[in-house]
Amino acid sequence: MDLLVNVTSLQSPLTGIGHYTHNLLRNFIARSDVDDIRGVSALGGQTRAELTALIERLECGCDSGNRSNTGTGSMVHRILGHRGIQFAKQVPGIRRLKQGMEQYRTREFSRACSQHVYWEPNYVLLPFDGPSVTTVHDVSHIHYPQYHPEERVRFLNEQLPGSIERAQSLVVVSEFTRSEVTRYLGVDSNQMSVITPGVSPFFCRSFDEEELIGLRSRYGLPEHYILYVGTLEPRKNLCGLIRAYKELPSALRQQYPLVLVGCKGWGNDQLESELRTLLNKEEVIRLGYVAQSDLPSLYAAATVMTYVSFYEGFGMPIVEAMSAGTAVLTANCASMPEVAGGCAELVDPNDIDCMSNGLRRLLEDDSHRQSLAQAGRLHAQQFTWERSADQLFNLLNKVGEY
Numbered sequence: 001m002d003l004l005v006n007v008t009s010l011q012s013p014l015t016g017i018g019h020y021t022h023n024l025l026r027n028f029i030a031r032s033d034v035d036d037i038r039g040v041s042a043l044g045g046q047t048r049a050e051l052t053a054l055i056e057r058l059e060c061g062c063d064s065g066n067r068s069n070t071g072t073g074s075m076v077h078r079i080l081g082h083r084g085i086q087f088a089k090q091v092p093g094i095r096r097l098k099q100g101m102e103q104y105r106t107r108e109f110s111r112a113c114s115q116h117v118y119w120e121p122n123y124v125l126l127p128f129d130g131p132s133v134t135t136v137h138d139v140s141h142i143h144y145p146q147y148h149p150e151e152r153v154r155f156l157n158e159q160l161p162g163s164i165e166r167a168q169s170l171v172v173v174s175e176f177t178r179s180e181v182t183r184y185l186g187v188d189s190n191q192m193s194v195i196t197p198g199v200s201p202f203f204c205r206s207f208d209e210e211e212l213i214g215l216r217s218r219y220g221l222p223e224h225y226i227l228y229v230g231t232l233e234p235r236k237n238l239c240g241l242i243r244a245y246k247e248l249p250s251a252l253r254q255q256y257p258l259v260l261v262g263c264k265g266w267g268n269d270q271l272e273s274e275l276r277t278l279l280n281k282e283e284v285i286r287l288g289y290v291a292q293s294d295l296p297s298l299y300a301a302a303t304v305m306t307y308v309s310f311y312e313g314f315g316m317p318i319v320e321a322m323s324a325g326t327a328v329l330t331a332n333c334a335s336m337p338e339v340a341g342g343c344a345e346l347v348d349p350n351d352i353d354c355m356s357n358g359l360r361r362l363l364e365d366d367s368h369r370q371s372l373a374q375a376g377r378l379h380a381q382q383f384t385w386e387r388s389a390d391q392l393f394n395l396l397n398k399v400g401e402y
Contacts (some may be wrong), residue, residue: 001397003028004116006126007039007046010054013263013289015231016316019135026055027389031284034393038113040126045112052249061355073326118401119392123156131399134163135171138233138313138335142184146308147235160184168399171195171392173314180313193395197316199384203296203323206375214299219287225259226359227294227302227326229317233265236309237331237349240286242274244308244355248363253283256363258288258304261295299324304362304369307336308349315339319383322376327369329358343376 005025009018028034029052039046039054046054113130120126120134141148164170170192172178178194181187207215215320216223223372230236238260245258258278278284279290290298299305305321306329318339321328330336332346340346345368347358362369 001111001395001400002036002038002116003034003396004038004040004113004118004130005051006041006120006122007051007054007117009122010041010058012058014058014292017122019292019316020135022055022058022135023198023200024121024389024392025051026059026383028345028393029055031389031393036116038116048298054115078214088387094137096152117396119396120163120167123163124165126161131168131402132166133169133171133396133399134167135173136160136164136177136181136313137173138177138311139180139184140311140313143180144235146309152245160239162166164172168402169193169395171395173197173336174338176338177313190205191389195388195391195395196383198388199319199323199380200296200315200385202293203294203299204380206325207300211297212301215294215301219290219296219298221259221285222257223303224256224303225285225301226256226363227259227261227298227305227321228305228307229299229305229320230267230309231262232260232268234270234273235311238271239274240349240352240355241273241306241308242278243352244277244359247283247356248354248360252360252363257282258284258306259302261288261290261296261298262283263289268289269319295320296324299326302326304359305328306359307331308347308355309334309336310349312336314355317379318344322373322380323383325373325377327362327372328376340376341379343372343379345372 005021007021007025009015009021011018014022027038029048037048037051039051060393092265116130118125118128118132119128120132123134123136125132125134141153145153159319164187170181170187172181172192172194175194178192180187181192182189214219228238228241245253275284275286279286299321303320305317307315307317308329308331309315310331311334315330315336318328318330318336322343328340328344329347330344331349331352332338333349337346345358345362348354
């Protein structure tokens, strides 16, 4: 099989879709039954050798958050810098301009890829005359448009229906997302394949105490803490989590500070207001983006991992924390109960008292916390990138045979 992949999302620091693309692409590059694999982005096309080099740069420790060294957008980031990129994202029409560049490059590059199957890992297909498959992660832009920038909502509302119509098949990341795509976009469930993301084996390893001491020293962390991992944006319900955390007794907050890991998204003014007092008291520690290589030990050293989003199509931090042997508090809605598989403390993300009580139970009931951690570790073993890549390869190969 010959494969064409949109690699625009491979810009460091990687987002969730970036990690999804990276891990599946790495598996496809290594497969002997993928005869040729090409990448395409707004900056042009990449051969198999160039994609291999890109993956190596992402994995060699160059994912330190410096966008200037790695990823498909390295040239842009060298020119504009991180602040320039953040400003550019706010410019009206920038998403449409970026899409236009991608479309131009795809038309130019696809002449050499007419026999390839095109896989789009990020919703919207680029122009391509051959067989294509796209991954739809969720439809939060329809269900909760207030949790996205207006331009992103407009873009997906305009472009996603046409992409779904053009695609020979759809990939969705959970049964929940399949039901949502049927409900909001009218797609027959039989036209979709549920292929879940996987978890890297690095999240499953055990760490000795010396390694964890080194981690805590490097990041200025105490022996015990509550962890959140994800982009800091309204959909993730960080304000609700902060308010639930504030309701904990002062002694618990002193013993278990809340550690926030992740890049700033959009719409953070309210979050900054909620955080100010707790940051001054050192009851909240904000690490920002951390190297992917440090995430497994950050999970493993945490007492509890919290992930109480209003809406998710999957929720990778849930299974990553479970793989690391850490108990999880997550929301009782959207995909999260499905992903947790009965192995997490479920709470109503709209109920501050419910979230606070669930968090307090996990912190104070050692037996319950350890039971969830053990069950979660077993549950997470089913989520492997090799399994996901095999399933996606079989689907793409089938589409290419038509």
